[in-house]
Amino acid sequence: MSMHIMSAYDEELKYLTRRISEMGGLAEQMVAESVRALVNSDLALAQKVISDDTVLDDAERQIGEKAIVTIAKRQPVAADLREIMGSIRIASDLERVGDLGKNTAKRVIAVAGSGIPRKLARGLEHLAELALVQLKEVLDVYASRSPEKANSIRERDEEIDAIYTSLFRELLTYMMEDPRNITPCTHLLFCAKNIERIGDHATNIAETIYYMATGAQPEGERPKDDNTSTLGSVND
Amino acid sequence: MNIMSEAAVEKALDQKMNTVPYKMIGKDVSVYYGEKRALFDVNLNIRENTVTALIGPSGCGKSTFLRTLNRMNDTIENCRVTGKITLDTDDIYDPTIDVVELRARVGMVFQKPNPFPKSIYDNVSYGPRIHGLARTKADFDEIVETSLQKAGLWNEVKDRLQEPGTGLSGGQQQRLCIARAVAVSPEVILMDEPCSALDPIATAKVEELIHELRTNFTIVIVTHSMQQAARVSQRTAMFHLGNLVEENDTDKMFTNPDDQRTQDYIMGRFG
Structure with a gap:
């Protein structure tokens, strides 16, 4: 797009773009570190994530x-x-993404020492990887302002939802196996939910970018594959 | 309860706007000043009881187009207009049209307030007098009062109607000129940058007035202020180098215009 006649106006808009990119980088880092702190029971790293949130x-x-x-x-x-x-x-x-990372970091203390089963930890890591890829890509799209790419990110949130649903089932199984698992597993459930929400925020951002670029709202419902709200019900 | 979706409401509003009948129709309007062509086949229709804003950079032809609507260009030597402009069903460039009568139907307010060097009362009653719209003193009194009221000036001047119009402040003078235009009960009012010589308060008063006048009149306004066009108009037409670039609902024009040149101009970017 061509420049403004008043260059100070361009500077102001550039400032916003630059600060958003910075925020994106920090949010990404916080999410990655919070999950690493969780699976490694790294309390110092968790503390860092909590203070980065400010x-x-x-x-x-x-x-x-x-x-x-x-x-x-x-x-x-x-x-x-x-x-x-x-x-x-x-x-x-x-900012919400950062809050979710911070919330995960806070749970590290509660979960630490309870010995997360390797399989569950891998599941969480995988979920976080997908959410982080989505966050990273949406930040790239923010830099390029491509409405087509924004739309394609929006359509991929389904995958995260599906993995979250399977983690949910697994955690339920652990809790049923042994009631002593209930406390750590409930925390892990919240952590999984936090990560899943990050995917939703990435989708929100993709929709905002689409609107910024085109002036129109993206068409159609966003794809959903999160079935946990009915899981465990009598009909399940 | 039947709640319409946002899209449905928007569509209904669009349709409502699209069903507003045209008060004036401009078809293939071109204007030449001697050899120089100032307007190129402009097709622009003016909707009834709607404020239509004409915007565009200096020299784009917006004022030229405005002036074709009541044949003000006739007063400029060497100026030639081609194409067709109708007011309701009358071709205003038909040789049998009485131009004085046309200008009573299509009034005009100029950039600089230009009251006659006469009393406030005479400024307003002058038009009705020469057009023979009233006979008795009581009739004139009534026209003066209602016109000044419509122009939102009555309360400020009712006790000094015999004082010269030129003694009023700039904003009051402009509203006096609007009262003068309103006094002959025109159907359309043309405004050529009516607020460019006014301070923000006087501007706000004139804008409020434009908003109210819309119920009874069809208004076409030329303005250099994008914000003013956005504030007062329902339709906006963008001119560039003598061409009509885009005409659209004002809401659409200022959020998501179709044409890149409109986009650049309203955002203050290099085109």
């Missing part, structure tokens, strides 16, 4: 403030307005 919170606030000032000063329209509104939304999604 940086992410501050970044979101600063982006919001800059966006408000830019709207007030420039009265943006069309693609510029969508860009700024999109920045606010993406920053809030990334």
Whole structure:
């Protein structure tokens, strides 16, 4: 897109883009570290993730403030307005991703020492890998602003949902086997849910990028394969 | 309860806008100043009881088009208009059309407030007098009062109607000019940058007025202020180098315009 006649306006928009990318990088790192801390029972790493979250919170606030000032000063329209509104939304999604990483990190203390079965840990790691790939790709799409790629990410959230559902079943099995597993497994269930939610936020971001680029909402329902809300019911 | 989906509401609004009848129809309108062509086959229709904003960079032809709508271009030597413009069903360039009568039906407000050097009362009653719209003093009094009320000026000037119009503030003068235009009960009011000489408060008052006038009149406004076009109009037409680039619902025009040139212009980017 061509430049603004007022170059300071371009600087303000560039600032938002740069800060969002920074937030994305940090959020990604926090999620990766929180899962690593979980499977390795690494309390120091978990503590680092918890303190990193304040940086992410501050970044979101600063982006919001800059966006408000830019709207007030420039009265943006069309693609510029969508860009700024999109920045606010993406920053809030990334902030939530950070919160989810932080929540996982907090559970490390509760789960540590209970000896997570290798199989479960691998399942969690795999789930996290997929969520991280999705997060990374959506941040790349943010840089390129390609509506086609944004749409394809949106369609892939299904895979994460499917693995989350199978982890859910596995955790239930462990809990039924031995009631002493209930406490750690419940924490792990929350961790799995946290990671699954990260996929949803990546999808939100993909939809926001699609809107920023085209001015239209992506068509159709987002694909879902998360069946846990009915699992274990009498009819299951 | 039947709740319409957002898309359905939007569609219904679009359809509503699309069913608003045309007050004026411009077909293949071209304007030449001597050898120089200023407008290229513009097809633009003006909807009834709607505010239509004409936007575009300087020299794009928006004022030229505005002036073809009540034949103000007739006053410019060497100016030639081709194509067809109708007001309701009347071809306004038909040789049998009385231009004075046309301008009573299609009034105009200019960039700079230009009250006559007469009293406030005479400024408003002048049009009705020359068009023979009233006879008795009581009739004139009524026209002056209702016109000033429609222009939102009555309360500010009712006690000094005999003072000169030129003694008012800029914003009041502009509203006086609008009252003057309204006094002859036109069907369409053309406004050529009516707020460019006014401060933000006076501008807001004129914009509020434009919004209210829409119920009784069809309004076409030329403005350099994108925000003003966005605030007051329901339809927006973008001109560039004598061509009509895009005409659309104002909401669409300022969120997601179809044409790249519109996009660049309203966002203040290099085209």
